[in-house]
Amino acid sequence: MKVIYFFILLLLISCDGFETKKLQKEAVISEQLDTFNWNEVDQYPSFQICEKLDAKEDKKACFETEITNKFFETLNNDSLVVNENFSDTIYLDLLISELGNLSITKRNIKAKTRILIPKIDTLLDKSIQEMPKIYPAIKRGQQVRTKFTLPILIEVDSL
Template identity: 45%
Template sequence: MKPFCVFLFVLMLTSCEYFNVKKTSSEAILKEELQTFNWNDVDEYPSFSECDSLSIKEDKKGCFESVLTLHIWDFLKKEKLIVSQDIRDTMLLQFQVTKEGDLHLIGVKMDSITSQEIPNMNNLLHQSLDSLPKIFPAIKRAQQVTTEFKLPVIINVN
């Protein structure tokens, strides 16, 4: 009987741990919720005012990219580019749209022939972005967020 009482006493001492309620801080809850977000996707992509009439998310994204591409293309078309050889290149432009709606050109990947023939291409691209219409930033969970994206631009100069 004595061993049974000792066993029961030890069981009672250790079982009290199972009834303790662990408190979770608000920081821990926030940290756990932030880990569940898909940060690579946003609820609404950056947009121009002419894309506001579209309601489907992918259509708005396509509209934004086409307006931006058309704006860059129109600017470069007005420039008198003189080259010694034909250029057919697809430049990959990396952009960032801040949560305030500012567009920044982060990087440009282009063929070495393009950079050799048009050494001021980076400056021309930056100038083309100066006259863009107002950009509305991307939205994630009802908050304006900074986003980055890549945009291919085809250059064809004869």
């Protein structure tokens, strides 16, 4: 009979031990989620040319320069005829998927710019299509989606 009481006591004590471990695990997860910065990545998106750089900020600067240059090349290579001087900044909300696919999610283009450069959307889409392979951002060892806004300054001096 004492053996039965011993097993019942042992069973009650072991159940309390399981509950404590569960609470500790939830506390650790909660603490990590509180300290986790959802707006930062461990490694920014990158092009192959940027991969040789070591420092995180150097890779970021390389990516920003390269993506800006690619948009500039497409816009500059097309012969645009505009009858008046004007200056505008276009803001593109870009999304790079976990697979490295680039897309424009929002275009902030003034009506005047659309009138003066009617094929601006086509040129921006062409820039996206001609973009070299993009390596996605990395967060905690996983490829993640990133969103950012790219400003493009357009200045036209008519001759």
